[in-house]
């Protein structure tokens with residue numbers, strides 16, 4: 001069986017039994033076939049995955065800001081330059097930082113800075129069933145694994161990021177970590193299945209934030225915790241920015257609410273004890289162009305004459321982290 005199909009089946013099995021199983025199995029069968037027959041880029045990445053060396057990492061560090069997998073000596077006869085080429089084939093590396101068998105993957109985002117904003121405030125992850133929506137290469141899933149959850153399930157619909165996850169998990173083999181190449185909207189109804197849901201960097205991509213928040217509430221058990229991180233509009237009024245076209249060059253941004261409005265949305269979706277942990281302007285320390293991405297980054301998204309504005313003239317990126325409990 002291919003790594004892809006094995007990954008999908010193991011993730012479905014880890015979810016346990018429930019009435020959703022036939023729908024999930026059918027959806028994964030369909031998605032697996034789509035991925036195998038997708039455009040040249042996905043086929044190329046799946047080909048590179050098949051060639052990746054099956055290495056046994058002598059050390060792991062998932063608890064620190066930089067996720068470490070293996071040491072240079074673990075490469076044996078494999079030249080480090082060949083591993084470097086392989087990793088470069090999986091660009092852009094957006095989330096990290098990672099150190100893979102001695103190679104520092106200096107990702108576009110310092111994801112450890114976001115983790116530090118909520119780590120001391122969330123309910124301890126040990127023994128919990130966690131869903132991470134928009135999990136990218138799995139950086140946060142692997143950080144969560146260090147806390148001994150019962151399950152850390154990612155959803156990552158963008159095939160190149162899902163392939164990065166397959167590459168990293170191929171070396172890490174974390175038994176409690178799984179990932180499905182699905183959108184939140186494509187996950188069958190699994191009411192109350194999770195203790196903690198992370199929804200970070202996704203809400204502004206959703207056309208219908210109310211539907212998304214309702215969906216998040218339904219996935220959590222009563223008393224379960226939502227960790228929500230999103231772009232917000234500065235200010236205290238009940239207002240949201242709805243970009244005319246692009247926001248910071250992104251074509252798929254729909255709503256940036258103020259924090260008070262976001263809190264109201266959460267309450268209306270069935271959450272209580274809603275609190276804002278942090279509001280931070282995105283800096284060039286946190287998001288910047290590095291050799292590990294082949295695209296533009298923050299500096300290119302800001303107005304050349306005024307870094308407080310995006311190139312389109314909107315407020316520069318401001319992100320908030322909120323915690324909420326399912327009623």
Ligand SMILES: C[S@@+](CC[C@H](N)C(=O)[O-])C[C@H]1O[C@@H](n2cnc3c(N)ncnc32)[C@H](O)[C@@H]1O
Pocket residue numbers: 095111133134135136155156157158161182183184185199200201202205206229
């Ligand atoms: C801006 S990144 C955020 C990644 C990570 N959660 C973080 O906070 O750093 C958004 C991620 O969510 C994924 N995504 C976008 N829409 C999604 C949806 N409807 N359901 C699940 N994931 C989605 C994207 O493919 C991308 O990997």
